[in-house]
Amino acid sequence: MSPHDLFTGALTVINVGLEAFAETLDREGVAVVSLDWHPPAGGNPEMIRLLERVQELESDGAD
Amino acid sequence: MLRNVIRRDSYYDSVVLMDLSQRLTKLPGVSLAAVMMGTEVNKEILTEAGLLEASGKEAGPNDLIVSIRAEGENVLTMALGVVEELLVQRRAVGHRGERRPRTLEAALRERPDARIALISVPGEYAYLESMKALRRGLHVVLFSDRVPFEAELALKQYALRRGLFVFGPECGTCIINGVPFAFANRVPRGRIGIIGASGTGIQEVSCLLATAGEGISQALGVGGRDLHPTIGGLMMQQAIRALQEDPETAVIIVLAKASSPEIERIVFDLLASGPKSAVVNFLGSTIPRAQGTNRVRVAQTLDEAAVAALGLLRGARGDAPPFAISQQLLSLARALSARLDPSARRIVALYSGGSLVAEAAWLLRQFGEQVTTDLLRGIFPPSPTPPGHLIIDVGEAVYTVGRGHPILDYRIRTDFIRRLNEWRDGGILLLDLILGLGAHPDPASEIIGALNDLPKERRESLVVVASLCGTAADPQGLESQAARLDAAGVTVMPSNAQAIRLAYLVSRGGNGIDPVPRSVHESS
Numbered sequence: 001m002s003p004h005d006l007f008t009g010a011l012t013v014i015n016v017g018l019e020a021f022a023e024t025l026d027r028e029g030v031a032v033v034s035l036d037w038h039p040p041a042g043g044n045p046e047m048i049r050l051l052e053r054v055q056e057l058e059s060d061g062a063d
Numbered sequence: 064m065l066r067n068v069i070r071r072d073s074y075y076d077s078v079v080l081m082d083l084s085q086r087l088t089k090l091p092g093v094s095l096a097a098v099m100m101g102t103e104v105n106k107e108i109l110t111e112a113g114l115l116e117a118s119g120k121e122a123g124p125n126d127l128i129v130s131i132r133a134e135g136e137n138v139l140t141m142a143l144g145v146v147e148e149l150l151v152q153r154r155a156v157g158h159r160g161e162r163r164p165r166t167l168e169a170a171l172r173e174r175p176d177a178r179i180a181l182i183s184v185p186g187e188y189a190y191l192e193s194m195k196a197l198r199r200g201l202h203v204v205l206f207s208d209r210v211p212f213e214a215e216l217a218l219k220q221y222a223l224r225r226g227l228f229v230f231g232p233e234c235g236t237c238i239i240n241g242v243p244f245a246f247a248n249r250v251p252r253g254r255i256g257i258i259g260a261s262g263t264g265i266q267e268v269s270c271l272l273a274t275a276g277e278g279i280s281q282a283l284g285v286g287g288r289d290l291h292p293t294i295g296g297l298m299m300q301q302a303i304r305a306l307q308e309d310p311e312t313a314v315i316i317v318l319a320k321a322s323s324p325e326i327e328r329i330v331f332d333l334l335a336s337g338p339k340s341a342v343v344n345f346l347g348s349t350i351p352r353a354q355g356t357n358r359v360r361v362a363q364t365l366d367e368a369a370v371a372a373l374g375l376l377r378g379a380r381g382d383a384p385p386f387a388i389s390q391q392l393l394s395l396a397r398a399l400s401a402r403l404d405p406s407a408r409r410i411v412a413l414y415s416g417g418s419l420v421a422e423a424a425w426l427l428r429q430f431g432e433q434v435t436t437d438l439l440r441g442i443f444p445p446s447p448t449p450p451g452h453l454i455i456d457v458g459e460a461v462y463t464v465g466r467g468h469p470i471l472d473y474r475i476r477t478d479f480i481r482r483l484n485e486w487r488d489g490g491i492l493l494l495d496l497i498l499g500l501g502a503h504p505d506p507a508s509e510i511i512g513a514l515n516d517l518p519k520e521r522r523e524s525l526v527v528v529a530s531l532c533g534t535a536a537d538p539q540g541l542e543s544q545a546a547r548l549d550a551a552g553v554t555v556m557p558s559n560a561q562a563i564r565l566a567y568l569v570s571r572g573g574n575g576i577d578p579v580p581r582s583v584h585e586s587s
Binding site for chain 1: 072074076077078079102115123125126163164165166167170171173175176177178179180181182184185187188190191192194195196200201206207217221225227228239240243244245280281301302304305308309311380488498500501542565570
């Protein structure tokens with residue numbers, strides 16, 4: 001994928017976090033799906049570090 | 064009486080909770096109220112405010128703490144009923160009442176055409192959520208703050224390998240294909256592409272261009288630390304290359320605070336070796352303006368960057384910035400300074416925009432003025448009075464803990480303005496008011512309300528200078544906001560640099576010199 005491809009065509013957005021941002025996009029006529037987001041692993045910092053580690057290992061493997 | 068109610072496994076975002084807290088505080092009989100997630104930081108804030116009971120201390124980061132101090136049991140019951148009603152409305156449904164997906168996978172099943180994720184979760188979760196999005200091939204606009212350097216670097220390195228962008232962290236502003244993300248203004252589409260390691264810098268320049276009748280192709284916020292040597296300008300370089308390939312972009316503007324000379328040079332050379340005209344504004348940079356070329360110009364202020372880009376686009380040569388000190392400005396400054404107590408010629412600047420506050424400190428120092436920018440523990444008015452002009456960035460964490468960003472939450476600034484009655488050393492009040500999407504719906508009313516609360520004699524001795532960052536198309540309306548401020552005795556200037564120049568001249572009794580040379584056109 002070329003980064004420049006982002007500049008062509010319409011954008012559909014996935015909103016993760018502040019619902020107010022999705023509301024603004026929607027009002028501006030942008031297609032947006034907003035996640036019902038909750039802190040992963042109940043916000044447990046140790047579990048989050050483990051999840052991050054899993055992501056890192058999987059990302060390294062993706063190359 | 065104080066009551067804490069805990070709702071287990073009940074997450075709501077900070078904007079929703081700030082709104083709820085404000086509504087509760089306005090209820091008759093409620094003296095203080097706060098609704099927050101039970102993170103350690105939030106529990107400390109509640110403890111300091113005297114709002115945490117033993118039951119609240121038990122709450123975890125995924126639990127909601129509702130804390131209300133009220134006159135009696137009846138008021139408490141009513142307030143808790145309001146909380147229940149408002150939170151039930153919000154549960155698992157979007158603002159249109161639709162059910163919202165719980166995972167990114169589910170969202171992508173719903174909209175497989177999605178190409179970009181806007182991520183604004185608390186900083187400790189930002190890496191995880193951003194990496195999930197990148198791995199699914201989505202570009203990321205990352206609004207979250209408190210993202211560690213190593214996380215930012217890992218995200219950007221991964222994105223680069225996949226041909227994706229990470230805009231941010233702390234990306235305050237992006238306009239991509241005309242879609243405004245986070246805080247942005249309604250500006251027309253056009254031929255100037257902006258890349259900024261600064262949100263309010265992008266807003267200021269895109270608004271000045273809009274006012275001059277020119278639009279933008281893309282406005283890309285790469286995050287304030289992208290040019291830090293640790294990150295090495297990874298996204299800045301990728302963004303420059305992308306705009307160099309973009310047929311819609313004729314002129315590129317790069318905005319950033321000064322970085323290391325090596326990284327500034329890499330950016331400058333990338334622009335100089337490319338096919339398009341460009342303007343760079345590294346605020347406080349080591350690259351002198353004289354190193355600019357016919358095609359790549361070096362601007363020293365944001366408004367100068369806008370003017371230089373217009374010159375390049377329209378083929379004008381040797382444009383002088385329209386905002387340099389003129390006879391008109393000197394006359395205005397003399398008239399305003401006549402109101403000042405001669406012993407109170409100090410500027411107090413209360414800023415909400417990170418790049419605008421940096422521009423104020425830099426420009427005043429260029430004028431040879433002494434400036435204090437750090438206030439210990441955020442206490443205002445400061446005691447003892449620090450030397451020189453006082454510049455306060457109310458977007459700093461010390462002021463925003465437990466509040467919204469000052470672009471939409473004016474409480475800190477209005478509170479400080481009211482306290483100017485106790486502190487007579489500051490005779491000149493300098494403000495930035497940022498309009499646009501995501502910003503406060505009516506900043507002028509907030510500022511005018513606070514000024515009107517000052518005793519008449521204090522109000523009359525205070526010179527108030529403001530710049531408005533906005534466009535005629537913004538929801539607040541640039542002209543109507545400016546007209547109301549003007550009617551309230553606030554002098555509204557067309558750019559931040561211009562407002563700083565005026566405030567400086569007023570502090571000098573209308574006798575100042577401009578050490579920043581006027582010409583932006585330098586050929587090598």
